Amino acid sequence: NAGVTQTPKFRILKIGQSMTLQCTQDMNHNYMYWYRQDPGMGLKLIYYSVGAGITDKGEVPNGYNVSRSTTEDFPLRLELAAPSQTSVYFCASSIQKPSTDTQYFGPGTRLTVL
Amino acid sequence: AQSVTQLGSHVSVSEGALVLLRCNYSSSVPPYLFWYVQYPNQGLQLLLKYTSAATLVKGINGFEAEFKKSETSFHLTKPSAHMSDAAEYFCAVGGTGGFKTIFGAGTRLFVKA
Numbered sequence: 155n156a157g158v159t160q161t162p163k164f165r166i167l168k169i170g171q172s173m174t175l176q177c178t179q180d181m182n183h184n185y186m187y188w189y190r191q192d193p194g195m196g197l198k199l200i201y202y203s204v205g206a207g208i209t210d211k212g213e214v215p216n217g218y219n220v221s222r223s224t225t226e227d228f229p230l231r232l233e234l235a236a237p238s239q240t241s242v243y244f245c246a247s248s249i250q251k252p253s254t255d256t257q258y259f260g261p262g263t264r265l266t267v268l
Numbered sequence: 269a270q271s272v273t274q275l276g277s278h279v280s281v282s283e284g285a286l287v288l289l290r291c292n293y294s295s296s297v298p299p300y301l302f303w304y305v306q307y308p309n310q311g312l313q314l315l316l317k318y319t320s321a322a323t324l325v326k327g328i329n330g331f332e333a334e335f336k337k338s339e340t341s342f343h344l345t346k347p348s349a350h351m352s353d354a355a356e357y358f359c360a361v362g363g364t365g366g367f368k369t370i371f372g373a374g375t376r377l378f379v380k381a
Contacts, residue, residue: 158311194277194373194374195373196272196358196371196372196373196374197312197358197371199368212368213368244311244312246311246312251367252362252367252368252369253300253362253363253364253365253366253367253368253369254300254319254362254363254364256302256314256317257304257312257314257369258313259304259311259312259313260311261309261310261311262309262310262311
């Protein structure tokens with residue numbers, strides 16, 4: 155049982171480039187999330203999904219897109235990368251909604267946009 | 269609306285000393301409260317959570333937290349710090365009335381030998 159896995163671990167992008175951050179969970183959780191973590195700011199919710207085919211915006215969705223074609227996978231797409239997207243990105247999942255349930259986090263992707 | 273304030277972005281203690289990390293919350297509905305820990309270069313993992321049952325909640329690795337409604341606090345404590353406790357700790361608030369969890373800014377704990 156690997157839990158939540160993310161790839162890549164590190165990435166450097168040039169301004170204007172695009173990339174996809176991959177996230178997979180093997181716990182059969184319906185709920186999945188993408189957060190970004192900036193120093194001194196805690197975690198901010200980018201997008202979330204309550205099941206395959208259902209996604210919605212979180213607090214900071216601008217510049218990102220997601221899809222959820224399967225229960226296991228929840229990729230995050232960055233289009234036209236900007237320096238403001240330099241951050242650490244975490245994928246997470248839970249059985250029930252996050253306000254009442256434990257979230258299980260992946261190890262993170264550290265992204266730098268230059 | 270909900271919010272979380274963690275007092276002190278950095279806390280330093282000696283090995284064997286008491287660990288106290290402070291968290292105050294604001295919530296218009298009965299809260300669920302969480303403490304997550306993040307070890308270097310890892311994702312967050314749950315330490316403990318309060319779900320309106322017992323006000324004193326015991327978690328992993330000897331940590332515990334007490335829910336005090338009158339003080340709107342949920343401080344995290346451990347009687348004796350260990351070097352392996354060095355990490356960043358996040359307090360978070362949720363509840364049955366909403367969907368999201370609101371995270372505090374985090375407190376980095378340093379443990380001195």
